[in-house]
Each structure stands twice: as C-alpha cells, then as structure tokens.
Amino acid sequence: MNEMKNSSYSGFYKLSPEERLAEAAEFCGLSEEDKAVISSGNSLDMDKADHMIENVIGRFTLPMAVGLNFTINGKDYLIPMVSEEPSVVAAASNAAKMARENGGFYTSNTGAIMIAQIQLIDIPDPNFAKIKIYENKSKIIEICNEKDPTLVKFGGGMEDLEVRVIDTLQGKMVIVHLKVNTLDAMGANAVNTMAEAVAPFLEEITGGKAYLRILSNLAVHRLARARTVIKKETLGGEEIVDKIVTAYAFAAADPFRAATHNKGIMNGIIPVVLATGNDTRAIESGAHAYASISGKYTSLTTWEKNADGDLVGTIELPMAVGLVGGATKIHPTAQVAVKMLGVKSATELGEIIAAVGLAQNMAAIKALATEGIQRGHMSLHARNLATVAGAKGEVMEEIVKKMVSEKNVRLEYAQELLKEYENRK
Incomplete structure (x- = not known):
C-alpha cells in the first residue's frame, strides 16, 4: 500500500459503485482481476462454496463497502466492510474523519496467544494435581509442540500453561490452559490438536479423566487496543464532549444500555471480520465475554474528557482473527479484502478492526447524545x-x-x- 495515499474523500457517496470501486482499486493497488472479484456476485463459485460448508444449495450475497478517512498509526486505510445494515459505513467514515483531524487512531496488541482448555474430572486431590501439572510444564510443552512443527519453525507454538481449580455443580474440576502462539492463524485447529494430544499425559500424572478439550474464545491473551483524541472544536464544543462522556457513563453502569452500546461497536467490527473471511461468532462471543470479565457486563470502550477539554476514547477486546486458513484462504473476495488493507500480520488486522469498532462507537454515542439516532x-x-x-x-x-x-x-x-x-x- 502506498504510504502517501489519502483515505479522505469528498463526495464519495455521489459516485456510482463502479467509480467507487475504481477509486478504491487505485488506493489499494488492486488489479483488474481483483476488481472483477469484488464486483461479481459469483466470485465464490459453487464448487468452492460446496467445500466451505455442508449441504450447500446456493450463495447469499451481502453488500461490500469501504470505510473512508481512516488514519491508523500514521497510515491511511480504506476499510473493506460487509454488512446489511444502513448507516454503519457512513457513521464509521464520519467518525474516522473527525479523528483524523488530530492524527487518527493509535493501536497496540498483546500478541497472538490462544488458549486451549482441558477439563480434568474425578480427581480426589485437585490442588495437589494442579501443582503436579505445573512441575511437568516442559514435558507438556514438548508434547504439544511435536504436534505442530511448522508453527514452531516460524516462531509459534505452546509457550506457557495455567492451571485452575474450579467449583462446579459436579464438584471440583482441574482446568488446564495451554497458551499457544498461533502467529497469523486464528488457531482453533492448532490448539485443539494440541489439547487432544496432551490429554492422556495429563490423565496419567493426575489420575483424573480428561473430558472436554477445546479452545476458549475468551482470548484474554490476544487483545487488540486502540485509542483516539478528538478535538472539542471538531465535535462542536466542550458541551458535546460532556454529553458523550455522560452517554458512556450510562453504558459503563447499566448492562441494558451496555448491550446496545457494545452492539454499536460490533456494527463496525463484524463487517471487517466478515469481509476478511474471519469467524464473526468467535469475535462476538469473545467480545461480550470480555465485557463481562469483571463479573458485570459493561462497555468495551471508555470515553473521557482530557485536561484540554477534548474527547479521548479507548477500546480493548479479544481479537482472534487470522490471515491463514479458513475462509480467508478459500473465499476470493476475502483474499482481495485482505489485500486492500495491505496487512502483514494477524495482529495488525486485529488492531485495524479494533480502531473501526472505536470509530463506530463514537459515531453512535455522538448521534445519541446530540440529535438522537433516528x-x-x-x-x-x-x-x-x-x-x-x-x-x-x-x-x-x-x-x-x-x-x-x-x-x-x-x-x-x-x-x-x-x-x-x-x-x-
């Protein structure tokens, strides 16, 4: 992607779909073939569709758009978004325009660590078993990493473990968390395979029975973060900043409001996840579980007023997206969407998606706090x-x-x- 390109457009909505595609193709460096993939409703042919899921009878097409005006970490992006909901793309683009006046969005991440859980039951001395499992950490890592030499070769693989004793309706259980660096894969297959492989060894050293062996979508070690500062003048004065902060306070305190507030965040996030062929359900479940991690469901964003009276916003949420495997590698349009973003890693993709979520949220609460959403x-x-x-x-x-x-x-x-x-x- 050309660093000098500008994602800020005036009157983009007035162009025809063909003209918009031409503009986007020029910005993102797309070929004629890429353009044909985006504009055709038949890019996913029946044979590919038939191999993606079971019992295929056809294809279902949704509109694909671009979010404009985004500057993230000093670089301009056009954001591919697939959605059925009106106003979402326009709102995200509008918020990004306000943010870019002060440098746009800045992002960070915690890396690409996924958790696989192994449930151990029927252990009479669970706390003793927990310590025994920790003693065998290096052996557990060895067994797991033997299962994915390619991942290990590229610098990934199992890196650590955590053991929890939990109270359940059926007594105490020992839950083992394998912490696996899945690099640019979402990682479900990799971590599930490792959990299956190490289960017999865990049974052997604890005397318990390994039951469920599956990844967790509450990916607390795979977080994406974004922040922005929006000048009070851009918003129309400090009074608007105060209104937005008050609207956020409501969402932070009340789960009934937080559910809709976070849905507004996902209005921005899910269209990008979908466009890039990633798992929308994994992202939704991780986000809402993370919103409840304190024991109370609350906002995934924060909105505050800084010392200058400007609006400052942040977001932090699990972002288990990948660039390799799954639909991202099968679906032709998903491949072009990834190309449009020019991302080099799954963590970079996750950061961009988080920034879009923050923009979408700002647009929604500004509308609610001022003229109302209708x-x-x-x-x-x-x-x-x-x-x-x-x-x-x-x-x-x-x-x-x-x-x-x-x-x-x-x-x-x-x-x-x-x-x-x-x-x-």
Whole structure:
C-alpha cells in the first residue's frame, strides 16, 4: 500500500459503485482481476462454496463497502466492510474523519496467544494435581509442540500453561490452559490438536479423566487496543464532549444500555471480520465475554474528557482473527479484502478492526447524545423505501427529502409521491 495515499474523500457517496470501486482499486493497488472479484456476485463459485460448508444449495450475497478517512498509526486505510445494515459505513467514515483531524487512531496488541482448555474430572486431590501439572510444564510443552512443527519453525507454538481449580455443580474440576502462539492463524485447529494430544499425559500424572478439550474464545491473551483524541472544536464544543462522556457513563453502569452500546461497536467490527473471511461468532462471543470479565457486563470502550477539554476514547477486546486458513484462504473476495488493507500480520488486522469498532462507537454515542439516532437512520430508511417504490436518481432524492422533512417515512407514502411525480411529467 502506498504510504502517501489519502483515505479522505469528498463526495464519495455521489459516485456510482463502479467509480467507487475504481477509486478504491487505485488506493489499494488492486488489479483488474481483483476488481472483477469484488464486483461479481459469483466470485465464490459453487464448487468452492460446496467445500466451505455442508449441504450447500446456493450463495447469499451481502453488500461490500469501504470505510473512508481512516488514519491508523500514521497510515491511511480504506476499510473493506460487509454488512446489511444502513448507516454503519457512513457513521464509521464520519467518525474516522473527525479523528483524523488530530492524527487518527493509535493501536497496540498483546500478541497472538490462544488458549486451549482441558477439563480434568474425578480427581480426589485437585490442588495437589494442579501443582503436579505445573512441575511437568516442559514435558507438556514438548508434547504439544511435536504436534505442530511448522508453527514452531516460524516462531509459534505452546509457550506457557495455567492451571485452575474450579467449583462446579459436579464438584471440583482441574482446568488446564495451554497458551499457544498461533502467529497469523486464528488457531482453533492448532490448539485443539494440541489439547487432544496432551490429554492422556495429563490423565496419567493426575489420575483424573480428561473430558472436554477445546479452545476458549475468551482470548484474554490476544487483545487488540486502540485509542483516539478528538478535538472539542471538531465535535462542536466542550458541551458535546460532556454529553458523550455522560452517554458512556450510562453504558459503563447499566448492562441494558451496555448491550446496545457494545452492539454499536460490533456494527463496525463484524463487517471487517466478515469481509476478511474471519469467524464473526468467535469475535462476538469473545467480545461480550470480555465485557463481562469483571463479573458485570459493561462497555468495551471508555470515553473521557482530557485536561484540554477534548474527547479521548479507548477500546480493548479479544481479537482472534487470522490471515491463514479458513475462509480467508478459500473465499476470493476475502483474499482481495485482505489485500486492500495491505496487512502483514494477524495482529495488525486485529488492531485495524479494533480502531473501526472505536470509530463506530463514537459515531453512535455522538448521534445519541446530540440529535438522537433516528435522524440518520430515517434518511437511509427513506432511501430504502423509495428504492422499493421504484424511484431512481433525482426523483429518489426528491422523494427522500420530502419524506424526511415531513417525518412521514412509509412505503405507501413513497409510492404516493412517486405517482405524483410521474403525473406531473
């Protein structure tokens, strides 16, 4: 990706889809073949689809868009986003535009450590067994890493372990966590294979029975973080900063609000996860579990006012995404989406996704704290209804404007307005 490229566009929405694709292709260095993959609904052919999941009968296409204006760690990005929800891409782009005025987003990560859990039951002396397992750490690491020499060759593999004794409805259980550096893979297959391989040895040294052997999606050692500072002038004054911080305080305190607040974050995150062929359910479950890790469900972001009166925001959440394996390597459009981002590692991809989540959240709480969420939604809903009614081009714009200004956004009214326009002609 060209470092000098600028992801800030004016009037991008006015371009046709073909013109937008041409702009994105130039920015991201895409070939004619890449462009054809994105624009065709048939890029995923039936044979590939049939090998991705079971009982395939067809393909289901969603719109693919680009998030604009993003500057992350001093580099500009166009963000590929796949979603069915109106207003999400526009909101993320708008928030990124506000953030870029002060340097954009800055990110970090904790590396790519995934956890595999092994459940040991029927152990009469669980605390004694726990210490025994720790004594055998080097042997456990050896057994696990024999299972994936390729991962080890590239600098990954099992690095550490943690043993917990937990109380359950069926008595105490010993839970072993294998901590595995999965590098650029999401890592589910790698860690599950290691858990299976080491289970008999753990049974041998504890006298217990190994039951479940599976990764955890609560990837607390695979966190992505992002931060941003948005000038009070950009937002329209310190009063708006205060309103946003007050809206955040509500989400931080109340799980009923936090659920919707975090859903707004995932509105930005999931479209990028989906576009790059990653596992949306793994990211959702990890995010919401992490939001509850204190024992109370709360916000994944924080919003504060700094000493200058500017808005400062942060996000931290598990981000188990990969660049190798899974749909990322099978789905042609997912491969082009990864190419568009120009990322070199899974952790870099995770950081970008976290920054998009932070932008999306800022856009949502700013709208809620100022004009309310319906205004933007109403305009997009009106556009959808005008399209269903059969309106196009300038006529559509006229109908949308009238419906929004009159706060009468209904399909019947869109049809009525279209009929009126046709009669005038």
